Amino acid sequence: MDEGYWQERASEINLYKSSDSSGKLNVEKIHTGVPDAKSLDTNDAFILDAGVGGIYVWIGKGCNPSERAKAMDWARQFLEKQMRPKWTQVVRVLEGAEPEAFTQWFGNWNEAKKPVQHQPKLFQVSNESGKLHVEEIADFYQEDLDGDDVMILDLFxxxxxxxxxxxxKEEKEAAEATAKVCLKT
Known part of the structure; x- marks a missing residue:
């Protein structure tokens, strides 16, 4: 799609903050146009109305249990209040697991919400050479699992x-000790 399309769609985007901290549901519009990713507060839930792009309910990690449970109901009430068709797509989005279909609506998502990337690491524990070695396997695949050794997969x-x-036996014992070191660090 061309730049003009996105500029036209930007005026249709609205970001609403949803909260029940006052004891009753409060949905307040906080932004029109391409929203700022920094507007999303981990302690609240938000509704992103992307016009023809659908409705997204973003749920912050710090939302209280009531807000978490009611977020999708709020979105349905929001659709009725805005007189949107019942078939309008509503997508639930959890903080930290945002799909590109959601993040594309924010002009600064990558700068504001860039997560810390932790790449998995695979280690091979072997004493085939006569001396025990723990070696990291770079750019690994499932085929790299060696049936004669012990492997440690560190997913952070x-x-x-x-x-x-x-x-x-020696490889198995060394793998256990190595796994414990990984856990500590």
Whole structure:
């Protein structure tokens, strides 16, 4: 699509803050046009009305349980109040797991909400050479799992230890110790 299309669509975009902190539902328009990603507050829920692009309900990590539970109901009420067709797409979006279909509506998403990237790491624990080695495997694939060794997959918040059928006792013990070191660091 060309630049003119997006400029025309920008005037249709509205961002609303949704809250029940006062004891009753309050939906307040906070922005018209291409919204600023910094407007999204982790303690609240927001409705992004992207016109023909649909409705998105963004739920911050710090929302209270009531706001989390009611967010989609608020979106349905919002559709009725705005007299939008019942078939209008409503997408629930969780903070930290925003799809591109949502982030495309924000002019500064990448600058404002860039997550810290943690690339998975794969380590091979082997004593094939006679000396125990723990070696990182770069640019790995499932085929890199060696049936004669122990492999450690570090996903930052989760660590998996894969024990090959041909792994020996020393490799298994070293893998456990290495996995514990990964957890600590």
């Amino acid at each position: 918040n989760t660590i998996y230890v894969w024990v090959g059928a041909g792994a020996n």
